[in-house]
Amino acid sequence: MIPGNFEYHAPESLPAAVGLLGELGDDARVIAGGHSLIPMMKLRLAMPEHLIDLRKITDLDYIKVEGGTCTIGAMTTQHTLINDAALKTAAPIVAETALQVADPQIRYQGTIGGNVANGDPGNDFPGLMQCLDATFTLEGPEGQRDVSAREFYEAAYFTARDDLEILSAIAFPVCEGGYAYEKQKRKIGDYATAASAVLLSKGADGMCSKASIAMTNLADTPIYCEDASALLVGSSLDADTLAKVVTACIDVIEPVDDNRGPVAFKKHAASIVLKHAIDRAWSRA
Amino acid sequence: MKKTNITLNVNGQAHEANVEPRELLIHVLRDHMDITGPHVGCETSHCGACTVEVDGRSVKSCTMFAVQAEGSEITTVEGLGNPDKLHVLQEQFKEHHGLQCGFCTPGMITRAHRLLLENPTPTEDDVRFGISGNLCRCTGYQNIVKAVLSAADIINNETEESLA
């Protein structure tokens, strides 16, 4: 389990890192927490010739809640996300999700930027970010641009991020109403068999006034369930509506047969986590 | 590939080594520095036998390059206690049969140490969740959990006494 050889760089600022990546091009990869990349390098599924470590760029490690928006620096670890008081109030679904990612040691190292930039369908944050309608900020040789999380994922390990761009920040609106991240996994430290992120708001009339649903590890990208979310709005979450919502979600996922089970089982697991997530989110709305 | 000189601060002492960037922290600790408390179990980030502390974080040292730890403060089980003066956690693992073969123990104790610093009064569930990144093939965990809870009690009583 020895990774291939590479040259190591640890620039001290984001412009320096972007410059270095631009110079070294395709032969270079950035490393954040390393807890997806190093396992891939051990298996020689990744063999970068240069690693650009972002660990010294301390101004990528922050959480800001301001003017109705949460902004999180790419190098913020999952451990920090769990323990940040302002974020717990503004978007409690983030800590609820982070607590279901991997195990304690991995959460001290794994960063939010690495988790969303990685492009592994098994990662939990991409679905959460689609549910939250987050925006990713990318910095490249041509400057800065923003991409919506709902448009970022193209296929497994393929995203809208250009190879020469570094993801610097993630922003999403402060949450209102109820929330839940529900994950079915075989054991602690495992990726999801099926997981679902749900945000629901209740209007003055007791009906659902806003809804957002996304699913994790049930296709080669996370899936934002636009139709299912729309079905919930205006309803009282009656049994009839819920059945339609579950069907609408199952219709848009494309799970594959693997060591976590056959397709039929995954669809079943997806419907269960979705129902649990909706129940919990509604009870908190 | 070019080797590079690094200095790691381990258990309060500076250690130098000449390493390839691809060398993992666990291998540099064990093979270059003769610090063999942290073990290699799975080498795939699952078992936690290689757990060390890096700047106040519990880290699986099989999943970090040694060059990434340059300039950090590292603590291994050797830094917590020694045969003449065991750490409370080591004493309580002994007392409660928190180990059988002992292979997972350095990682367990290093992790439990950080857990108690962050949460000095854990419930049984907190302990189980807090050590869920460490696998043990022998004990069934029951006695490990007892040992950690008992160590927490002892530390808290000592703190109370010293404050009284």
Ligand SMILES: Cc1cc2nc3c(=O)[nH]c(=O)nc-3n(C[C@H](O)[C@H](O)[C@H](O)COP(=O)(O)OP(=O)(O)OC[C@H]3O[C@@H](n4cnc5c(N)ncnc54)[C@H](O)[C@@H]3O)c2cc1C
């Ligand atoms: C045993 C184990 C279990 C795990 N279980 C889970 C789980 O249940 N759920 C889950 O979501 N994750 C899980 N993970 C993955 C973990 O959360 C990773 O830490 C995370 O996916 C990647 O974050 P990182 O900071 O470690 O990124 P790295 O591993 O450093 O990088 C991952 C990829 O993203 C790129 N990258 C990193 N940062 C940036 C950036 N700022 N800009 C552009 N590109 C960037 C890298 O080049 C690399 O390609 C697990 C990992 C392990 C080892």
Ligand code: FES
């Ligand atoms: S050897 Fe590092 S986690 Fe098993």
Ligand code: FES
């Ligand atoms: S005591 Fe043998 S693995 Fe834990």
